[in-house]
Amino acid sequence: MSSLQNGSVSSSGKGPPCSLLCVRGRDIVNASGNKIILKGAGLGGFLNMENFINGYAGHEHEFRTQMAEVLGKDKAQYFFDRMIHHFFTEEDAAFFASHGLNCIRIPFNYRHFIDDLNPDVIKLDGFALLDRCVEICAKYNLYVVLDLHAVPGGQNQDWHSDSGITRALFWEFKDFQDRVITLWEAVARHYRGNPFIAGYNPLNEPADPTKDANGHYGARLVAWYARVEKAIRANDPDHILFIDGNTYAMDFRAFPDEPLPNSVYAIHDYSMMGFPIGEQYEGTEQQKKQLRASFERKVEFMKKRGVPVWNGEFGPVYASPHKVKGGEAEANEVNKKRFALLKEQLSIYRETNTSWSIWLYKDIGYQGMVYVDPASPYMKLIQPFVEKKERLGLDFWGVVNKDSVKHIYEPFIAGLRAEISEKHARTKYPKVWTFGRHVERVVRECLMSEYVGWDLAELFRGKEKEELEELAASFAFKNCKGREELNNILRIDCAN
Template sequence: MLRVSGSDIVDAEGNKIILKGAGLGGFLNMENFITGYSGHEFEHRAQLAEVLGKEDAQFYFDRLIHHFFTDEDAAFYASLGLNCIRIPFNYRHFINDLQPDVLKPEGFALLDRCVEICARHNIYVALDLHAAPGGQNQDWHSDSGISRAMFWEFKDHQDRAVALWEKIAAHYKGNPVIAGYNPLNEPADPTPDAQGHHGARLVAWYARAEQAIRAIDPDHILFIDGNTYAMDFRAFPDKPLPNAVYAMHDYSPMGFPTATQQYEGTAEQKAKLRASFERKVQFMRGHGVPIWNGEFGPVYADARTMAGGAAAADEVNAKRLALLREQLAIYAETGVSWSIWLYKDIGYQGMVYADPASAYMRLVGPFVAKKERLGVDFWGIVDKSGVGSVYDPFVKAFKDMVDPRFHDKKYPKIWTLERQVERVVRECLLSEYLGWELAELFRGKTRDQLEELAESFALRNCKQREGLNEILRKDVLGQISHAS
């Protein structure tokens, strides 16, 4: 099994291992921009159950999960030289909120299938609790349905998460395929410590979870995300946890469609990338522990929706790939392990993505385009100006109602008041209403038709983002360097 030795991850013989791979988002934790629905996963599932009936809806989701990651995917993944996959999972696969004391065996069956597939292709697995009870952060991917991280306000939520990890540790104890456990994805705890740094409850929960897991499984690595979406370690104690890899996330605003500045490869931009990364890993550097960049990666332009068509999209994507190369070159300098976001989706970030001509994309494509126009899903927003006439006056009036002294009071403070408003109004409320509109597209579908829709995500029916995959392959071969 892998373990930590100083600032390195090593195998059983003591050989240094650098983990390189991707996150398997949209699978055991679904996300709106990855598969095209709006809002939150539990809403999406409930809305389809209302339209299709519970049994047919469950059949569809089961088949979608089946096709989303198979031996064919693992073989392709390994062919690029990637050696680890991060598997985000939703607590709802294990815990029924109305019967929380009984863990569902279905969750372990889903994880076991993935682990067995990866074992056959020599791929390590990092298990990532991406959505915890109550939501460990304020965003859609914690699947709470609200804009508060209630995980930090209810001890019962925290207890459930610890108990779940105890069961997972008992289940996978001694399994060498498991690289380690990622107890919480992107926690965002607003609780200040004595110095005023956010994350006091997070630090306490990590200490508790570590002891609980170690009492059962003393050997597997823990991948510890920083606070405030894996970017802030200021509240963390000076003594790192044993056999732990500390994880940060390194998304660059220059890689997003709504960025005010696109990446051009200037000296100033390169310095900004490096400074942002070094700020996030200051804790790891100072304590001599391994670094894992658990998520990063740009969002790519789509020729079908890009003004200017294919030529314009190609130009933008060349800049996004150049940004990615520069980030990888920075990581390579000190042997940072990484997990790009993400492996498979409908075309925003994935190494592979659903074919626009597939049955699924033919069905949901117009709905996805509407979401883009309305700016509903943050990751899928191409241009918010189309709804400016609606939201700009509203946000201005909202700001005028609030004393300016408190405009930046709400945590996370990296989000402006405008961002806080659009998260609640668009990404929580409007998105839920639109979810019923998507569900109606499935009405009357037979099981054969549902199978065809789910099968759109099978690797053989997907397209490959070849430029991205070639960069990842070159990095594995040690052929990535800083561009002049």
């Protein structure tokens, strides 16, 4: 279905009733001892917004600040509250469950629970937001993984940790680390014994640049995981921990041989062959081998230690007719390759009994199972800004090509790169990023995005609550469209 307004969905989830899950050997099992494979999606853009999902530029806290300046604090807060309300409702849960999916990963931002100017007090408003979502999922027999996606100082160098910079300060300040321990203690107390909570994902995509004695990155991360595990277990001895590897959930070399008890270890298995820039997936045997080799490298730790694997994020970015030169015909051809890549990845996960959570459930049109209608009030308002972002290459996820800005950045980066010795060209962590990529993240995705972000806020100037409600309601399920082929692929996989 291209439109969701008249779509019919089941009233409850499939499979056995949700019960407390635990780890038994290589498996996740329910209270009856039956093996459970978690299959679901991430609810990004909801309690942790992201630029390419919600449409702004840069970082969430900057967007909120700019909107408060233009609209006033009360009306800005009203708009964000209503967007959150419409973003996930019973209609979304029913649609989700109708596909046979059984688990929703809920990313949340620490700012819903911690005020940086009063950090010792946990805000109860954050629990009200999470509780509403968990209660909706419970009605449809859906498990929930609680994913802390953004922490004080930022646990990684990217926009989705909402730090505003490209440095992960979380690892440099014990105060930041202590605050998050306190937050997880409160969350564990709150959800102790709740059968609809599959478990806790303490940190999304950590990227700790500190080395251990063997020269592997992640020394502080490993120490912090040991702390948070003890803190959570003191308040909730039963729920599973979903432990992301270092360097964006891809590296476990610094992890100790003895796994944490009742824990599932999590990878993120994106393939760049599913993104607009670079090699495209053609389904060759070499590419299939490459996909499998990448997956096997990431799960080597789990296989050696006999623990379950959870792929917390993966998924291609899809082409839209207005973003490619050849229009609908070219977009369809591109997406045929992206869907083939997705199918191949899912086949790997089936063969290896890997639980997974695709990224993403809902957005403004890049990769969500459902997306905001281009004809909605919100998209009609922000579309010129989205096009400007794409032209300037401000969102890494939303860059179709770099042609429109290469005349600016290529000579700039080349001139700067010429001053860096070959010996030190790859010294900055993460080393897999080139010098040019590091520059882009600072200049385009932080500095330029913060400046340009004001253009979006100005589009809301003068709007009253009735208009803001209409804009926020663009994210409601009935006002969204479904990515038919993606949803069909997921439905078939869940039926197998």
